[in-house]
Amino acid sequence: MAAALGGLIDSLDMLTNILLLIVLAVSVAMYAYPDPSVRHNGLVAFLVTLLAAALTNIKIPV
Amino acid sequence: MGEGPVDSPMLEAREEKKKYFTLFGFVFALFIFSLFMITPAHALSPGKYSDYVWASDYHPPAAPANMNLNCSFFLPDDPVCADINALDNESRDAVLLAAIGRTSPEEYQDWVRYWNGQLPIKDYYDNLSAINETADGAYGENNSLRDMWFRLIDFYPAVYDQRDGYYYLSDQTLVLSPFHVNFVVPNSMEGDWCAQSYDIKGYDVELRKSIGNFSTTGSILPVSQLMAPGEKANLTLTMSATGAYSYNLSASRNASCGNCTQECVFNATRSSADTLTLSHEYPIKRFPDTFEYNNTLSVPKTGFAQGLVSLRLPADFLYYQFSVKGYTYTVSRHELQLQSYGGVYPLLRLALIPSPSQSGTLHITSSSQNDDNITYWADLHYKLPVSAPDIGETDCAFTLVTPFGTKTVERACTTARAESSIKLEVLRVENGIGTIQASVHDQLGNPLEGSVVQFTSGGLVLNKTTDANGIALAQLPQGQSTSSVEGAVVDSENASGAKAIIFLAGKSGTTGKGASFLSAVVGAAPILLIVLLVSSSMMWLLRKRSSAWLVLLLCLALLPAMAWGQDAGANNTTQITQDSSGGVLDVQATLDACRGYDFSNAVRHFGECAEAYQLSNEFSSMRRTATKLIENIGPLVVATPDITAYKQPYSDMVRISLALFRVAWAFNSLYLLLNIFNPNRRNEALKQYIWLIVFVIFAYFSFTLISGAVSAVNNVAEWVAGKDAAASLTQATLSAEFVSENYEMLKLVLPFLSVTYLVLLARNITVIAMILFFPFSLLLFFTSATKGFGRAALTVTFAALGLGVVNAILLLIYNILVTTAADPTLSGSFAATFFSASFIIFFGFVNLLVLAVAFLSGIVFIGQSRGAEG
Numbered sequence: 001m002a003a004a005l006g007g008l009i010d011s012l013d014m015l016t017n018i019l020l021l022i023v024l025a026v027s028v029a030m031y032a033y034p035d036p037s038v039r040h041n042g043l044v045a046f047l048v049t050l051l052a053a054a055l056t057n058i059k060i061p062v
Numbered sequence: 063m064g065e066g067p068v069d070s071p072m073l074e075a076r077e078e079k080k081k082y083f084t085l086f087g088f089v090f091a092l093f094i095f096s097l098f099m100i101t102p103a104h105a106l107s108p109g110k111y112s113d114y115v116w117a118s119d120y121h122p123p124a125a126p127a128n129m130n131l132n133c134s135f136f137l138p139d140d141p142v143c144a145d146i147n148a149l150d151n152e153s154r155d156a157v158l159l160a161a162i163g164r165t166s167p168e169e170y171q172d173w174v175r176y177w178n179g180q181l182p183i184k185d186y187y188d189n190l191s192a193i194n195e196t197a198d199g200a201y202g203e204n205n206s207l208r209d210m211w212f213r214l215i216d217f218y219p220a221v222y223d224q225r226d227g228y229y230y231l232s233d234q235t236l237v238l239s240p241f242h243v244n245f246v247v248p249n250s251m252e253g254d255w256c257a258q259s260y261d262i263k264g265y266d267v268e269l270r271k272s273i274g275n276f277s278t279t280g281s282i283l284p285v286s287q288l289m290a291p292g293e294k295a296n297l298t299l300t301m302s303a304t305g306a307y308s309y310n311l312s313a314s315r316n317a318s319c320g321n322c323t324q325e326c327v328f329n330a331t332r333s334s335a336d337t338l339t340l341s342h343e344y345p346i347k348r349f350p351d352t353f354e355y356n357n358t359l360s361v362p363k364t365g366f367a368q369g370l371v372s373l374r375l376p377a378d379f380l381y382y383q384f385s386v387k388g389y390t391y392t393v394s395r396h397e398l399q400l401q402s403y404g405g406v407y408p409l410l411r412l413a414l415i416p417s418p419s420q421s422g423t424l425h426i427t428s429s430s431q432n433d434d435n436i437t438y439w440a441d442l443h444y445k446l447p448v449s450a451p452d453i454g455e456t457d458c459a460f461t462l463v464t465p466f467g468t469k470t471v472e473r474a475c476t477t478a479r480a481e482s483s484i485k486l487e488v489l490r491v492e493n494g495i496g497t498i499q500a501s502v503h504d505q506l507g508n509p510l511e512g513s514v515v516q517f518t519s520g521g522l523v524l525n526k527t528t529d530a531n532g533i534a535l536a537q538l539p540q541g542q543s544t545s546s547v548e549g550a551v552v553d554s555e556n557a558s559g560a561k562a563i564i565f566l567a568g569k570s571g572t573t574g575k576g577a578s579f580l581s582a583v584v585g586a587a588p589i590l591l592i593v594l595l596v597s598s599s600m601m602w603l604l605r606k607r608s609s610a611w612l613v614l615l616l617c618l619a620l621l622p623a624m625a626w627g628q629d630a631g632a633n634n635t636t637q638i639t640q641d642s643s644g645g646v647l648d649v650q651a652t653l654d655a656c657r658g659y660d661f662s663n664a665v666r667h668f669g670e671c672a673e674a675y676q677l678s679n680e681f682s683s684m685r686r687t688a689t690k691l692i693e694n695i696g697p698l699v700v701a702t703p704d705i706t707a708y709k710q711p712y713s714d715m716v717r718i719s720l721a722l723f724r725v726a727w728a729f730n731s732l733y734l735l736l737n738i739f740n741p742n743r744r745n746e747a748l749k750q751y752i753w754l755i756v757f758v759i760f761a762y763f764s765f766t767l768i769s770g771a772v773s774a775v776n777n778v779a780e781w782v783a784g785k786d787a788a789a790s791l792t793q794a795t796l797s798a799e800f801v802s803e804n805y806e807m808l809k810l811v812l813p814f815l816s817v818t819y820l821v822l823l824a825r826n827i828t829v830i831a832m833i834l835f836f837p838f839s840l841l842l843f844f845t846s847a848t849k850g851f852g853r854a855a856l857t858v859t860f861a862a863l864g865l866g867v868v869n870a871i872l873l874l875i876y877n878i879l880v881t882t883a884a885d886p887t888l889s890g891s892f893a894a895t896f897f898s899a900s901f902i903i904f905f906g907f908v909n910l911l912v913l914a915v916a917f918l919s920g921i922v923f924i925g926q927s928r929g930a931e932g
Contacts, residue, residue, distance in 0.1 A: 012721035019728035023735055030738065041738045041748045049731065052755045056724055 013057075020053045114245045114262055114307075122209055123185035131155055131408050135177065136162040155408075159400045167380070167465050170398055171219035174410045175238070178216040181407045183240045187211040188405045195403055196227075199299075200340035206248075206305040207338045212241035212269055214299060214344055215409055221349075221398065221465040222413045223378070228294060228345045230378070230414065232466045233286035237297075241269045245305045256326035257312035265305035272298045273346075291350030291376075292436030300341040308333035350376040352437050355460055357384060357475035359453055360504040367453055368427070368508035369475065371442040377433040378414060380463040383422075386475065387446060387457045391422030393431075395438075398465060414465060427508070443508055453477055481505050482513060486549045486564040491540060496566045500526070500534045500549045509533075514552040519545055519566065525552070540566060730754055 027049060030042020130151070133143035136158070146158050164170045187209070191197045199213030216238040221230045245265040250258055270279050273288050273295055289295055313329040354374035361367045371384055381394035397417040402408050424444050431440040446453075458475030461468065482502055489497040500515045509532025517524040517536040526534035538547060550561040734754065737747035 009721045012725050016721070016724040016728045019725075019732055023728070023731050026732075026735055035741075037744060038738065041744060044748060045735055045738065045751055048752055048755045052759055055759055056727075 017053070017057070020049060023049050024053075114247050114264070117246055117248045120208065120244065120246045123187075125186055126182075126406055128406050129181070129408055131158050131402060131410075133158055133161075135180075136173065155402055159402060163400065166468060167398060167463065168219075168467055170400070170412055171466070174400070174412055175216055175218040175236075177410050179238060181215070181409070183213065183215060183407055185209070185242055186406065187242070188213070188407055190403075190405060193405050195405075197342065198344075198409075200301070200342045202338050202340050204338040205336040206246050206307065206334065207265070207303050207336050208244040208246045210243040210267075210301065210303055210338055210340065212239060212299060212301045212340065212342075214239045214342075215407075216411075217346075219466055220412070222401070222411050223347075224413055224415070226345075228347045230349045230465060231283070231285045231346050232349055233284075233351070235283045235285050237271060237281050237283060239269060239271070239281075239299060241267070241301055243267050243303050247307050253311070254313070255311045255329070256314045259310045261308045261310070263306040263308070265303060267301070267303040270300045270302070272300065285346075285348050286351075289346075289348040291348055291352065294345065294347040296343040297346045298341055298343050300339060302337070302339045304335065304337045306333070306335040349378070349464070349466060350436055352376050353462065353469060355462075355471060355474070357386075357458055357460065358506055359386070359458075359475055359477045360481070360506050360508065361453055361477050362504075367446045367477075368504060368506065369444050369446075370506045370508070371440070371444070373438070373440040373442075375438045375440075375462060376464060377435055377438045378465070379438065380465060382460070382462045384424075384460045384474065385458065386424060386444070387453060389422070389424040389446065391424040391426060391442070391444070392420070393440070394419045396465075412465065443506075445508075478505070482510055482551045484515065484549055484551055484562045486547065486562045488564060488566060489535070491567060494540045495537050496540055496547075498536050498538060498547055498549070498564065498566070500528070500536070500562075502528045502532045502534070502551055516550050516552050517547060518550070519547040538566060727754065 024046060027042045027046035030045070031039050033039055033042065131154075133140075133146050137143055142161060146154055146161065149157060162173070164173060187199070187201045189197070189201065198215065199211055201211040203210060214237065216236075217229055217231060218236040218238070219232050220235060222228075223230055243265070247260070247262055268279050270277055271283065272278075273283065273285075276284075276288050283297070309332045310328060311330045311332065312326045314324045314326050352374055353376075354372075356372040357369060359367050359369040369386065373382070375382065378396060380396050380398065381392055383390055383392040385391075395416070395418055396414050399413045399415045401411050401413045403411065425446070426442055426444050428443040429440070430442075431438070433439065453475075454477065455473040455475055458473070460471040460474040462470075482504060485501045485503075487499045487501070489499045491497075498517060500517070502510045502513045502515060504510055509528070509530065511528055511530045511532060513528045513532070513534075515526050515528060515534040515536075517526065517538065519538050520541070522538060524536045524538070526536050528534045536549075545566055546563050547566050548561065548563050731751065731754065734747050734751040737743045738751075740747070
C-alpha cells in the first residue's frame with residue numbers, strides 16, 4: 001500500500017513538473033512573439049513560474 | 063801563541079763512553095724486541111676480563127647424582143624419618159609427601175619455597191623433557207657461549223591447577239629462576255702464526271621476565287597490576303647473552319735488516335661476537351580476591367530463628383565454614399597436595415585437587431550455589447534446630463580458606479526481629495468453590511511455619527495454619543459477582559505487611575459474546591457519524607443542498623441508536639451490581655482501606671482499589687486515588703495518546719493532497735498562460751497568473767508552518783511526558799510489574815490529562831489557519847482579478863475552522879463520556895473511539911479536505927473565468 005501510494009505521488013509530481021516545463025517552454029516561445037506586450041508578459045510568467053516550481057519542489061517534512 | 067795538540071786521552075775516553083752507550087742502547091732495544099720475537103706460538107698473554115675459560119680447560123658440567131627428598135629437612139629429629147628412609151624410592155617419596163603436610167596454606171607455600179630455594183641448581187641443566195616431563199626452562203650453545211640455560215623452579219606463592227595446567231598466582235609473586243652460561247675462549251687460532259695476542263672483551267647475560275607489555279629483570283612480578291582477577295596469560299622468560307673476543311695474529315716474513323733472516327710482524331685481527339637468546343613460556347592466571355559475605359538472621363519472639371548466608375567468593379577456594387551459636391556448616395571445594403617432580407633435583411609444587419563436600423550441624427533448609435570458574439555465588443537458608451531467640455552478632459563466625467591464606471570474620475551476622483508478609487493467590491475455581499493459597503514469609507524470604515492466617519470474605523471467616531513451606535489453603539464459595547477475599551496473619555506485629563486482598567470471580571460472566579458484539583457496533587457508530595457529517599459538509603459546499611440534508615438526517619438517526627447501545631451496556635452493569643448478594647458490601651472493606659491509603663499504598667493496591675471502585679460505581683473515589691497518583695508522578699504521566707498508528711496514514715494523506723494541489727496549480731497555470739495570447743485578456747490573465755503563483759507558494763509554505771507547529775507541540779509533549787504510559791511510569795521508578803498488572807486501569811486515568819493537550823493542539827492549529835489564510839483570503843476576494851481565488855481561499859479557511867470546531871466537539875463528548883458514564887469499561891472503549899476518530903479527522907482528513915476544497919475552488923474559478931469570457 002505504501003509503495004503504491006508512493007508511486008502515485010511520484011507520478012503526480014512528474015505530471016506537475018511536465019506541465020510546468022510546458023509552461024516554461026510556452027513562456028520562452030512568447031519571447032519570440034513580435035508583440036512587445038506578449039514578450040514582456042512571457043518573460044514575467046517565465047520568471048515567476050521558475051521561482052514557484054523551484055520552491056514547490058522542495059520536499060516538505062510531513 | 064799557538065796551542066799544543068788536543069789532549070787525545072780525554073777524547074778517547076769520550077769516544078769509549080759513546081760506544082758503550084750505543085752498545086747498551088742497542089742491546090736494550092734488542093732485548094725489548096726479542097720479548098715479542100721469542101714469545102712462543104702457544105704461550106698466551108692473559109685476557110683483560112676474568113670469568114672466562116680456555117677451551118682446553120673447559121669441561122661440560124657432569125650430571126650429579128640424583129637427589130632425593132630429605133625427610134630430616136622437613137621433619138628434623140623426627141624418628142619417623144628412619145622408617146620412611148627405609149622404604150623403597152617410590153614409596154618413600156609418596157609417604158614423605160603425605161607426612162610433611164602442613165596445617166595452613168601459608169605454611170605449605172613457605173616450605174615449598176624453602177626446599178626449592180636450597181637445591182644446588184647451579185651448573186648442570188636438568189632437562190625434564192628427556193624424562194618425559196614438561197620442560198621448565200631452555201638450553202642452548204653458540205660458539206663461545208657454552209652450556210647456557212635457565213629454569214623456573216618456583217613461584218612464591220602459587221598453586222598448580224591440574225585441570226588446565228596453569229599456575230594460580232597471588233597479587234605479588236616471587237620468581238625463582240636460576241640461570242647459567244660459560245664463556246669459553248679458544249686457546250689459539252688455527253694457522254701458521256708466529257705470534258697471537260688476545261683481546262677478551264667478555265660477555266653479558268640477562269634473564270628477563272615478561273607478561274604482555276611488562277618486562278623486568280627482577281624477581282618480583284606485580285601480578286595484581288598486570289592481570290584482572292581470573293585472567294589467564296603467559297609468563298615469558300627470555301635469556302640473552304653476548305660474548306666477544308678478538309685475536310691479533312702475526313706472521314713471519316723476511317727481515318729488512320741484512321743480518322736478519324726472518325721477522326714476525328702483525329698480519330691480521332680476527333674478532334668473534336656471539337649472541338644467543340633462549341625463551342620459554344609458563345601459563346599463569348591470577349587468583350581472584352573476591353570476598354563478599356552477608357549473614358542475616360530473622361529472630362521471632364518464640365520459635366526457630368532463620369537465617370540467610372549470601373556469599374561471593376573466588377571459585378577455587380579450598381573451603382569455607384560459618385557457625386551460628388556453635389552450630390557449623392562447612393562447604394569444601396578443593397584441597398592442596400604436595401607434588402614432587404624433576405630429574406636430578408626433586409622440586410616441589412603445590413597442586414589444587416578437587417575435593418567437594420558439604421557437611422555440618424547447622425540445618426540448611428535451601429541452598430543455591432553457582433560459579434563461572436572465576437567467582438562463586440551462594441545463598442544458603444538455614445534454621446537453628448532449637449529455639450534460640452537470643453542470638454547476637456558475637457554468636458556468628460565465618461572462615462574462608464584459599465590456597466593463599468585464611469580469612470576470618472568475627473561478629474559475622476546481623477539479626478533482626480522477624481516480620482511476616484503474606485501473598486494471596488487463587489489456585490483454582492471449580493464447582494462454585496474457589497481455593498485461595500496464602501504464602502507467609504519473613505523479610506528474608508524464609509517460609510514461616512505455624513502462622514495462623516485468617517481468611518475473610520463477606521461474613522465468612524476461616525482460620526488456617528501455615529505448613530513447613532509457609533502455605534495455608536482455604537476454600538471459599540464463589541459469589542454471584544466478584545468478591546474480595548482478605549488474608550491476614552493473626553498476631554502479626556506488622557499490620558500493613560501481614561494483610562493482603564484478592565478478588566474471587568463471581569459465578570455470572572462479565573461480558574458475553576452478545577455484549578461484545580453490541581459494544582463493537584456501538585463503538586463503530588461514532589466513526590460512521592463523523593464520516594456522514596463530513597460528507598454532508600462537502601455536499602453543502604458543492605450546492606447539493608438536498609443531498610446534504612439527507613445525510614444530516616441519517617446522522618441524527620444514528621444518535622438514538624448510539625444512546626440505546628450505551629444504555630444497554632449500562633443496564634447490564636447495573637443488573638450485575640444489583641443481583642450480587644451484597645456486592646457493594648463485599649468491597650466495603652477494600653474501599654475503606656483504599657480511601658485512606660497514602661501514595662505508596664495507593665500505588666501498591668491500585669489494581670484492587672480500582673476494581674472495587676468499579677464495582678461500587680465510586681468514580682469520584684477512583685478519581686481521587688488517580689489524582690493522588692497523578693499528583694505524585696505528575697509531569698511524567700503521559701499526556702499524549704499513542705499516535706504511532708496514525709502517523710503513516712496522516713503522512714500519506716498529506717503527501718497526496720500536496721501532489722494534487724500542485725497538479726491543479728500546473729493546469730491552472732497553463733490555462734492562464736495561454737490566455738495571454740488573447741489581447742483582450744492579456745493583462746488581466748498575467749495579474750491572475752502572478753496572484754495564483756503567490757497563492758500557491760503561500761499555501762504550500764503555510765502548510766509547512768502548520769505541520770511544523772504540530773511537530774513542535776508533539777515534541778514538547780513527548781519531552782514532558784514520554785512516549786507511552788509504561789515507559790513514563792518506569793521512569794517514575796514504579797515497577798514494570800505494577801504497570802503491567804494495572805495498565806488497563808491506568809489507561810482510563812491518564813486521558814484525563816490528554817484531553818487538555820488535544821484541545822490546546824486544536825486551538826493552535828485553528829489560530830495558525832486564521833492567521834495565515836483568513837487575511838490573505840480576504841485580500842484575494844476583494845481584488846477583482848482574483849475574486850474567484852479569494853472565494854476559494856475563504857472556503858478553505860472556513861472549512862478548516864469548521865473542522866477545528868468539529869474536532870473540539872468530539873473531544874468534549876469524549877471527556878463527558880469518560881467522566882460521567884456508568885460503566886467505565888464499556889464507556890471507556892466507546893469514549894476512546896471518539897478520541898481516535900477526532901484524531902484521524904483532524905490530522906488526516908482535514909488536510910485532504912482542505913486541499914481538495916482548494917482544488918475544487920480552483921476548478922470553480924476556472925469555470926467562472928470561462929463564464930466571464932463567454
